[in-house]
Amino acid sequence: MADDWANSGLDLHVLLDPRRKVGSLEQALRAVIDDGSLAAGTRLPATRALAADLGIARNSVVEVYERLLGEGRLEARVGSGTWVRERPVPRQQAGVDRSTRFELDLRGGLPDASAFPRSAWLAAMRQALAEASSTTLGYGAPEGVASLRLALAEYLARARGVRVRADDVVVTHGFGELLGLVAGAVAARGGRRIAVEAYGHGTHREVLAAAGLEPVPLQVDADGAQVARLHEAGVDAVLLTPAHQFPTGVPLSAGRRAALAEWAGVTGGIVIEDDYDGEFRFDGRSIGAFQALAPDSTVYGGTASKALSPAVGIGWGVVPASLRDGVLAQRRRTGSATDVITQSALAALIASGGYDRSVRTLRTRYRARRERFEALLAEGAPDARVIGLAAGIHCLLELPEGVSEAAVVEAGAERGLRFDGLAAYAADAATAASRPPTMVVGFGAPPELRFEQAVVAVVASIEAAR
Numbered sequence: 146m147a148d149d150w151a152n153s154g155l156d157l158h159v160l161l162d163p164r165r166k167v168g169s170l171e172q173a174l175r176a177v178i179d180d181g182s183l184a185a186g187t188r189l190p191a192t193r194a195l196a197a198d199l200g201i202a203r204n205s206v207v208e209v210y211e212r213l214l215g216e217g218r219l220e221a222r223v224g225s226g227t228w229v230r231e232r233p234v235p236r237q238q239a240g241v242d243r244s245t246r247f248e249l250d251l252r253g254g255l256p257d258a259s260a261f262p263r264s265a266w267l268a269a270m271r272q273a274l275a276e277a278s279s280t281t282l283g284y285g286a287p288e289g290v291a292s293l294r295l296a297l298a299e300y301l302a303r304a305r306g307v308r309v310r311a312d313d314v315v316v317t318h319g320f321g322e323l324l325g326l327v328a329g330a331v332a333a334r335g336g337r338r339i340a341v342e343a344y345g346h347g348t349h350r351e352v353l354a355a356a357g358l359e360p361v362p363l364q365v366d367a368d369g370a371q372v373a374r375l376h377e378a379g380v381d382a383v384l385l386t387p388a389h390q391f392p393t394g395v396p397l398s399a400g401r402r403a404a405l406a407e408w409a410g411v412t413g414g415i416v417i418e419d420d421y422d423g424e425f426r427f428d429g430r431s432i433g434a435f436q437a438l439a440p441d442s443t444v445y446g447g448t449a450s451k452a453l454s455p456a457v458g459i460g461w462g463v464v465p466a467s468l469r470d471g472v473l474a475q476r477r478r479t480g481s482a483t484d485v486i487t488q489s490a491l492a493a494l495i496a497s498g499g500y501d502r503s504v505r506t507l508r509t510r511y512r513a514r515r516e517r518f519e520a521l522l523a524e525g526a527p528d529a530r531v532i533g534l535a536a537g538i539h540c541l542l543e544l545p546e547g548v549s550e551a552a553v554v555e556a557g558a559e560r561g562l563r564f565d566g567l568a569a570y571a572a573d574a575a576t577a578a579s580r581p582p583t584m585v586v587g588f589g590a591p592p593e594l595r596f597e598q599a600v601v602a603v604v605a606s607i608e609a610a611r
């Protein structure tokens with residue numbers, strides 16, 4: 146069998162037997178249509194072009210197409226060529242994808258995609274491309290595009306009180322990637338254990354473990370993580386969400402912030418600050434970044450996933466000098482990179498004030514949602530208690546006596562809701578059992594028009610689970 150590329154407008158990779166090219170073309174086409182590699186609705190190359198690419202007579206290609214037309218695999222459209230026919234999805238395949246069962250995603254922390262500033266982003270993308278030099282369009286620097294690092298340094302100092310110069314900024318593919326790079330750097334210099342909040346993002350614990358660090362749970366109470374225990378925990382680093390503990394919703398108290406800075410100073414430990422939704426504080430008492438208290442020991446991390454969208458795929462770290470080479474070495478080792486054009490567009494968006502506008506618009510929208518959420522719940526399920534609503538785009542909902550998290554998850558799924566109980570965020574079984582049944586409800590993701598429907602479905606799920 147010989148390999149042939151048929152570059153007839155459509156890149157068609159077919160394996161042909163040189164001794165029976167026509168027969169093997171027919172077989173190959175039938176196979177790729179049937180297994181879906183050549184998708185329904187794809188236009189096939191013109192017969193003349195395909196024949197020339199494969200070195201066979203045009204008539205032979207016409208015959209093959211005709212046979213497949215006769216079998217119903219292809220269809221001819223007058224004046225526009227030959228296409229793979231659309232076929233109805235077989236019954237047993239319809240609806241097997243679990244994700245399609247959920248109409249409303251209320252998992253903690255997802256933003257409202259319908260609020261994405263499309264026109265501003267389009268303008269920023271256009272500007273980025275128009276201004277890109279040929280150097281910009283090459284491989285980007287591992288630490289990120291200079292204009293974005295500068296824009297972020299200015300923004301983070303102004304909006305979050307971070308102590309930062311552009312040189313300290315490393316741009317990554319979201320906070321998740323930053324975490325992996327920092328964890329890898331800590332492990333590479335001999336670190337073994339990292340404290341994590343006992344409630345948190347399961348994926349982040351997995352990222353740490355994959356980098357070779359053992360996550361050690363740190364209990365969380367009304368003042369945030371119990372950082373006094375860091376000394377006895379014998380850890381090299383700690384991952385925290387100081388502005389708005391994820392997902393329990395409390396800020397790290399002033400006393401604990403001071404104790405954390407002292408721990409870092411005394412032990413040389415590294416604090417990884419996940420400031421995932423620091424911009425979204427609703428009661429006017431914005432809490433600045435912890436990083437300003439211990440800039441030499443803290444990696445400050447943020448993300449564009451909340452104020453714009455996870456689809457933008459950009460996060461950032463403000464990395465202290467002692468870790469910067471290690472973080473960039475991880476980047477080289479893992480081959481990771483961040484899309485340069487998107488970085489340039491984000492720089493343009495921040496410089497134009499568009500990023501701030503998006504944050505302000507969302508803050509207003511989420512504040513209104515928070516109020517409606519509270520009012521609808523007070524009406525529909527007055528014995529469920531809402532906790533941690535002063536910030537962010539999720540809250541906790543302590544369930545009425547006798548109602549379990551599992552029953553509400555199940556009843557929610559029947560109503561098209563996707564959300565989890567608090568136990569699903571726990572780092573270990575003891576933590577999972579330590580609080581009364583509570584749901585984590587993200588109120589950011591449903592589109593504006595369906596928000597009320599989502600809250601009504603939450604209330605109905607609690608009712609059904611009683």
Ligand SMILES: Cc1ncc(COP(=O)(O)O)c(C=O)c1O
Pocket residue numbers: 253254255318319320321322346386391419421447448449450455459460
């Ligand atoms: C606690 C927490 N940190 C960080 C992030 C952002 O991660 P990324 O930038 O990888 O999207 C999220 C997103 O849901 C989150 O919930």
